[in-house]
Amino acid sequence: MRSQHREIIDLQIRLSAFETATFSGVPKLSIADRLDEVHNRVDRVGTNILAKIDKLHVEMDQRFDKVDARFEQVDARFEQVDARFEQVDARFDKVDARFDGIDGDLAEIKGLLISMGATASPN
Template structure:
């Protein structure tokens, strides 16, 4: 190794050491800044976790409250529907009673129709009897007319005899 070369190499090494020192200084500053950022990020993450945890708890509490409200509402709706079903059953029962009464009315109207038919039949029979009486009265009228004619003839004969 030559001494010329040694001095150039040392100079070069010193230059590299200065560059490395500058880079190390910059790296130290970067590391310090990174530590500050990491600390802030850690605090931010911790705060974010705390806020997220609080939000999660609040959301869970809200969901639980909504669930309870829905459970209460479901119970209320179920109760109301049971009452409605019960009232519909009562209405159905009453309609059944009304149907029964209509059937009774129909039966009674059928009986009334039968009685009217019987009365109609009897009136037809009475009409037939009146027709028979009319026929007989017509026959009697004819006989009276015959008798009148014969009496008229007898009167004429008496008048001739006189």
């Protein structure tokens, strides 16, 4: 039992020495401090990435708002064009009605002429 206790103490001493030893290539930093620094850097990188994503999200929202405004303008123009076409259709309906009236009048005149004995000349 005593040898196991001694082994545990030896391992604790070695671990403590290992934690306080300088990391290769990074003078004056213990391994624990180096790992803390790496963790802090990862946090900063993550924060920077999230900030950039948020900025891009805002920029995309602004661009989409501009595109939406342009589409609204186009929709308004199409509504104006549709109204103009409806006006043109109404005018054509009036012209068609006039031609129908003229056709009726011509048929009536033709009927009167025929009843009076008129014949068409064979030109």
